[in-house]
Amino acid sequence: MSSLNILTIPKYEKKLREKSNDLKIDLIATPEMQKFFKELAETMFAANGLGLAAPQVARQIRVIAVNVAGLAHIFINPHITKKSLFKDIVEEGCLSVPGRYGKVKRPKKITMEYLDKTGQWHKQKFTGLTNRVIQHEIDHLDGLLFIDKLIK
Ligand SMILES: [Zn+2]
Structure with a gap:
């Protein structure tokens, strides 16, 4: 099991504010990328996270790992359509x-298009905790942090 280094603010704020690029579909099946998906999931579990972008x-690529009932789901080039x-x-x-926590307002339900780690395309509805985690992680792909959205 190998854990990657998680960037934190304030030190890496500039890096975390960058927008990530779509992952080229041809790269999904490469051993290097499959290894990265595994490491991203392992790093999420090791840090007791519900998700990790x-x-x-x-890595400035549009890939997120989400902990769905104890299983890591990898969503590639996720796109919220509704x-x-x-x-x-x-x-x-x-x-x-x-060390920071705060209340954020987000849609209760989304429809998302994405590729899985086998390169298969999906369109799926999400609600509840998974929906929230997905929205939080997609924000990371756009260089946004939850502290930008705190309810005063
Ligand atoms: Zn986060």
Whole structure:
């Protein structure tokens, strides 16, 4: 089991604010990328995280790992195509923002298109905790942190 280094603020704020690029589909099946997916998931579990985005471990690619009931799901080039009008306010934290927690308002339901780690395309609805974690992790791909969205 190998853990990658998780970038934290304030030291790596500039890096964490960068926007990540889509992963080229041809690269998904490469041993190097398959190894990275595994390491991203292992790093998430080792840090007791509910999710982890590639830029948090210094890779500017649009890949996120999400802990769904104890299993790591890898979502590649995720794209939210629909958001519910109804929103929830829930307290969040972040492995890149140690020691800080705060309430964030997010849509209760999303529809997301993504590729899985075998390169297969999916369109799927998400609700509940997984929905929240996905939205938080996609924010990382756009250089956003939950502290930008705190409810005053
Ligand atoms: Zn985070």
